[in-house]
Amino acid sequence: MTAETAEILSFEEAMEKFDPVLGFEVHVELNTRTKMFSSAPNAFGDTPNTNVTPVDLGLPGVLPVINRVAVESSIKIGLALNCKIAERCHFARKNYFYPDTPKNFQTSQYDEPIAYDGSIDIELADGTVFTIEIERAHMEEDAGKLTHMGGSTGRIQGAEFSLVDYNRAGVPLVEIVTKPIVGAGERAPELAKAYVAAIREIVKNLGVSDARMERGNVRCDANVSLKPKGQEKFGTRTETKNVNSLRAVEHAVRYEIQRHAAVLDAGGTITQETRHWHEDTRSTTAGRPKSDADDYRYFPEPDLVPVVTDDAWIEKLRSELPEPPAARRKRLQADWGYSDAEFRDVVNAGVMDSIEETVAAGVKPATARKWWMGEISRRAKVADLEPAELGVTPALIVELQGLIDSGKINDKLSREVLDGVLAGEGTPTEVVAQRGLEVVSDDGALLEAIDGALAAQPDVADKIRGGKLQAVGAIVGGVMKATRGQADAGRVRQLILERLGVEG
């Protein structure tokens, strides 16, 4: 790979001189059981070229048949994006020659997408809302997977040959295309990330896609152009292909803005081309310029009959839509009484669902948040897992909190109990019994420890007698140490004051 180091302008300077215009094409792989036009399994990670039928290999004489569930999933995506659903639409052949497509065409939609003219509101971290207009969402099929061999880096440059696996060929895709997004200004990179995150969340929430970006279930092509401040006419755009993580989307948009700005600022022109994103250098390199090859000679697919929708079908699908993620968040925050900052932290930590389940199991919202944002998140971080992957169930929290509320254990001991449970030692109650973690509630044993602590710190005892009640903490600390943390701090404090004859 030849290193191409492009000049870039600082983001701040780019923003002073230019307004960015964005556009996104997001491909969503549907999680139907079978492919778009064949009954081969739609599955990830299987032995190459086993999830294939003659249809997927484009063998002569085969006929495709449309997967009903894939159409219904596509309509659901359209409805979730507030699109109009076409009363009638058809498939088209997009003709091109590349080994990822054995038929030499991709079955797609061209002039009649299943869904069009939608919009979604995207909320940025600080609460600013941008409305993004959706041009269309159309149905198509995924291509096979190529692995380039022989080159030193596994990239196409320098490769001697390529190996092709058609397991992915024919997997149902919905391509969501935005209208040009203007007016985002310096928020453009952030908006780009938030938009793709929102699409991922919507399709996952609908249950129509596994939505795992690391597996390519959601893939983004990001279009960027700049126009000088005050100019109406759009500039020439570039399309950065396959930006496949949320962070990369943000970085790629930012980088392209800075690169375009440097070219335009120096009096140059932008070439309309695809760009490749490189995660290692966080930069893009030139791909293919727009050329003859982009003339795909679309024509209606003669082997498939049109898709015709009616109100009854659409309304049935609409009634199956889950609550939209944004509306759900609003409802949960109100129900739980969390502040904006608290709720944002919960969402960012990925524990909203866990808290919802925990609250449903009968735990107070504030308590559920304390557990998930505190001890559980901390342990998840150490284990390098998502909090929800740690194996903590709502029932476990109910039991643990119950032990605290009844005074059997205190907060400090509860952490040790949680450790024991996660280490597989049994239920919280069993761990308490096995590890002997119950708080010392026998006043006699506590008084013995208190007398010891008072004797060890006579000056502190005098201060307390003299009315300096905040000094009690030091004695409580001594008692906790003596009982290895197994004392109820409130009870200890009360006993100390009684012992010294001081009014609490």
Added chain:
Amino acid sequence: MPEITREDVAHLARLAHIDMSAEELDRMAGELAVIVDSVKAVSEAAGDDVPATSHPIPLSNVYRDDVIGETLSNDEALSGAPDNADGRFKVPAILDEE
């Protein structure tokens, strides 16, 4: 009359990866012009009340249930391939999109 030029045919041939001789290009340009004219005649005959159609059979909504069916084995899938390696089709490296 819409002119189909020799250049148009050469362009289409290139897109379709069809190798055509100079003589074939000339002949095809003439033949395609006749076809385009014929299509135009149909367009003129159809009034505004005739909807565009993308399919000759008046059928719609032919679907299949989302149920897994028979698949080819890896050997069967590769049986017609000119070359294969590692259970996959082996093709020359073609410089295009990654």
